[in-house]
Amino acid sequence: MSQPSLLRSAVAALDAAGVAYMLTGSIVSSLQGEPRATHDIDIVVELPPEAFETFLKHFGALDLFVDEPSVRAAVEDRRMFNFIDTRSGDKIDFWPLTPDTFDASRFARRVRVEAIGTSFFVSAPEDTILMKLRWARLSADSPKQIADARGVYEVQAGVLDAAYLDEWAGRLGVTDLLDEVRRRAQQI
Secondary structure, eight states: OOHHHHHHHHHHHHHHHTOEEEEEHHHHHHHHSOOOOOSEEEEEEEOOGGGHHHHHHHHHTTOOBOOHHHHHHHHHHTOOEEEEOTTTOOEEEEEEOOSOHHHHHHHHTOEEEEETTEEEEEOOHHHHHHHHHHHHHHTTSOHHHHHHHHHHHHHHGGGOOHHHHHHHHHHHTOHHHHHHHHHHHHTO
């Protein structure tokens, strides 16, 4: 199945299961900034244990590889888990919503967009930037993550909430990376 088809099917399954979600990661930074290839779809889900069976039922028809015992354990522990399309190699990485303050903030600020022939929730551009910078910091200041953040910043510059970016960059310890993104964006 193509990645756009996999994404549309995942969104339909989440909506049918009544699971609140938000796409994030490189697919969203590509929609909001500079496109780049990726082989995974990152989705933050609000998935209480009691909704697990319904969630699995709606994804069952997609013919994806699912290690159900591992997924159950990950949901209970609020850890990332994935489903894999064995034909294409694409995967869906599910990130359970955590009680982290930033996680709660960005989930509350998610926005609905129309793309690839469907409607779905994504992180707000500011939160995409901040999460990319957070991942950059966690991965030795990854140039790829910083480039994704810069792409979103450049494309969305006219609509970004600078105060929100500054506040959360400070709280997340990525102010220096945000400053770098801003400097590079001004050089264009």
